[in-house]
Amino acid sequence: MTILILGATGLVGSKCVEHALADSRIDRVIAVTRRPMDTTHPKLTNLIVDYEHLEDYASEMRADAVLSALGTTLAQAGSPAKFRVVDYDYQLRAAQIAKKNGTKTFVLLSSGGADAKSLLLYTKVKGQIEDAIAQLGFERLAILRPSLLLGERQGHRPAEAMATWVSDKLSFVFKGALKRFKPIEGDTVAQAMVHAVQKPYTGVRLVENLEIFTWAKS
Numbered sequence: 211m212t213i214l215i216l217g218a219t220g221l222v223g224s225k226c227v228e229h230a231l232a233d234s235r236i237d238r239v240i241a242v243t244r245r246p247m248d249t250t251h252p253k254l255t256n257l258i259v260d261y262e263h264l265e266d267y268a269s270e271m272r273a274d275a276v277l278s279a280l281g282t283t284l285a286q287a288g289s290p291a292k293f294r295v296v297d298y299d300y301q302l303r304a305a306q307i308a309k310k311n312g313t314k315t316f317v318l319l320s321s322g323g324a325d326a327k328s329l330l331l332y333t334k335v336k337g338q339i340e341d342a343i344a345q346l347g348f349e350r351l352a353i354l355r356p357s358l359l360l361g362e363r364q365g366h367r368p369a370e371a372m373a374t375w376v377s378d379k380l381s382f383v384f385k386g387a388l389k390r391f392k393p394i395e396g397d398t399v400a401q402a403m404v405h406a407v408q409k410p411y412t413g414v415r416l417v418e419n420l421e422i423f424t425w426a427k428s
Contacts, residue, residue, distance in 0.1 A: 213407065214240040214273035214313075216304055217280035219247065221361045222319055225400030226277050227254070233404060240273055242304075261300045268307045275315035275407045276308045279400075283332075290331055298339045305343045314349040317406045319399065322357045322419050344414050352406040354399060357419045361396035394419060401426035 213230050217223035218241035230239045231251050240255045241247060247256045259267045280301050287293035305316060318340065323330075326337035340353050402417065402425035409415075409425070417425060 211236050211275070211407070212238040212240065212273040213404075214242065214271055214276045214308070216242050216276065216278040216301070217319075218243050219245075220279055220281070221359060221396040222400050222403070223277075223279035225361075225397045226279055226403055229401055229404040230277075235408065236404075240271070242267075242271070261296075261303075264300065264303045264307065268311065271304070271307050272311045273308070273313055275317065276304070276313055277317045277319075277403050277407070278304065279319045279403070280304070281319065293331065294335055297335050298342070301339050302342050305346055305348075309346045309348065315352075315407055316343060316346075316348045316350070317352045317403045318343055318354065319403065320353050320355050322355045324353075324355055350409075350412055351414045352403075352409065352411075352417055353414065354402060354406070354417045354422055354425075355419060356394045356399050356422055358393045359396045359399065360393050392419065394422060398423060398426045 213236050215223055215226050215230065218227050227239060227241050227249065230236050231253055237253065238255065239251075239253050240257050241249075242257050242259055244258065244261065246258060257267060257270055278301055280296065282293060282296045284290065284293050287296060301318075308316060320340055321333060321336045323333045324336035324340055325333055326341050328334040328337060344351060399422055402422045405425055405428060406417070
């Protein structure tokens with residue numbers, strides 16, 4: 211089995227690469243990045259692309275399953291328009307290429323609260339990309355919606371720094387009805403994404419935050 215990973219240098223994407231390389235069921239891992247990776251492995255192919263011209267690499271993007279952990283923040287992007295380019299345009303182009311190449315399974319990292327009708331830019335774009343990729347008709351589409359992600363990242367992200375603090379100091383808060391909002395480790399999400407490739411489902415499967423913990427274990 212060949213797995214292609216988008217956003218392979220980010221918090222979740224880099225962990226997807228690690229878990230996919232360690233999985234004996236996976237023969238080849240194609241990591242799509244803008245710059246060369248430091249990681250080397252006999253199973254790893256690092257495909258360096260210009261996302262503005264992603265179609266130029268279509269012939270090299272053939273895989274049985276695609277895991278997309280591609281994404282940015284408004285602060286990093288610099289504007290709402292640039293944020294949308296990364297989180298919507300780039301991912302949709304990649305999904306369209308995968309569909310044309312015959313990919314059966316697509317695993318999308320989204321966000322808790324994703325809703326195409328949301329008044330918040332982040333959750334609105336996440337909801338819109340969910341809908342757009344669902345309309346492509348993959349045989350299997352798993353959409354993971356984690357709460358705030360924990361783990362070491364490049365750059366400073368105040369929201370995630372706060373999530374780490376809350377998780378460490380106020381873990382008792384996430385009980386009962388609030389349990390579904392519990393912050394989650396990026397590594398846990400990555401494990402769930404890799405395992406999603408092997409899950410016995412068809413059609414579109416929404417995996418909310420609490421279920422991600424379960425999927426990561428099997």
